[in-house]
Amino acid sequence: MKSRVLNEVLRKRRLDVDFTQQDLSSMSGVNISIIKALETGRSDTTYENISKLCEALKIPISEVYLEDFRETKVITVANNKGGSGKTSVxxxxxYCLSEINENRVLLIDGDMQMNLSYSYNVERNDRLNLYEAIIQESPLTEYIVNTEFQNIDIIISDFNMATIEMILFTKTLRETIFKRILQPVIDMGTYDYIIIDTNPTLGILNFNILNASDYIIVPVEMSAFGILGLEILTKFIRQAQDINQNLAIAGVLRTKVDKRELITTEAENVLIDVFGNKIFDTYIPIDTNVKKSQWEQIPLNVFSENSRANKQYQNLAKEVSRIVK
Structure with missing residues (x-):
């Protein structure tokens, strides 16, 4: 892992104590050119120099220096079709990403049904949930809940999310609210991945979420109804990309696959027509262990480590990590 100096924190503290850059250089013994480069983010410096600057500014070094800084990738799983398997994905x-190189993962439940929250056995909380964060426009750092599983945290949803579209419509700069409240989490450098579950609509909330994302994964159920309306979804993604030019399709994930059925092959041909080469090599087969694990409120990977679906999710995690690195 690499370290990072929080240059904005350093600069703000210097201004708060009414130091010029020359004052700070004289007080700390650190060359002024190093201070200028740090504050503008052009370069890093040694731990010794950071320690001297913090001593001169009378702040703990932990406030400006992150020794274990992770480059966070934000991945949204979205489809406007219900039953596509978004939450399971x-x-x-x-979970599988958290098992690779001890990655730290933050899950965000953006669906009013709260299925992701219950999948990790996290109970409803009237105060610590995504709905409250959005209406208060508060940093999501204040709403993170630990799960019982190593390296996995979560921000839970709430049933009140059913009304969030109406609330967002009344707010100014409504298309950027989620990005603004998520940014402090990214700036912490605590997580390798933030993975977001979405509701099955193409509304303001999901536009907000895509505006804050690096990648989107599109799960598609391999059925006649599952592949209907994909053109609308691709249009929605392109509209989000007009605002967030960093947003890329990581891949389309085939879910609930039964290779014995002819419809699977026909559906795959439709996916190729719509998404081209953006289809993951990995697919998720029909597996009753998925529903059983949800009933027990335990991640599939813990409930049935040797299940067909879990082995495919392990392959998917490797494929995703290669694509988004």
Whole structure:
């Protein structure tokens, strides 16, 4: 892992104590050119120099220096079709990614049904939930809840999210609210991955979420109804990319696959027509262990480590990590 100096924190503290850059250089013994480069983010410096600057500014070094800084990738799992397996993908992919190189993962439940929250056995909380964070426009750092599983945290949803579209519509700069409240989490450098579960709509909330994301994964159920309306979804993604030019499709994930059925092959041909080469090599087969694990409120990966679906999710995690690195 690499370290990072929080240059904005350093600069703000210097201004708060009414030091010029020359004052800070004289007080700390650190060359002024190093201070200028740090504050503008052009370069880093040694731990010794950071320690001297913090001593001169009378602040703990932990406030400006992150020794274990992780480059956070934000991945949204979205489809406007119900039953595509979004929640299962977020829950299982998040767990499998956490097992690779001890990655730290934050899951965000953006669906009013709270299925992701219950999948990790996290109970409803009237105060610590995504709904409260959005209406208060508060940093999501204040709403993170630990799960019982190593390296996995979560921000839970709430049933009140059913009204969030109406609330967002009344707010100014409504398309950027989620990005603004998520940014402090990214700036912490605590997580390798933030993975977001979404509701099955193409509304303001999901536009907000895509505006804050680096990648989108599109799960598609391999059925006649599952592949209907994909053109609308791709249009929505392109509209989000007009605002967030960093947003890329990581891949389309085939879910609930039964290779014995002819419809699977026909559906795959439709996916190729719509998404081209953006289809993951990995697919998720039909597996009753998925529903059983949800009933027990345990991640599939823990409930049935040797299940067909879990082995495929492990392959998916490797594929995703290669694509988004």
């Amino acid at each position: 977020v829950a299982s992919l998040g």
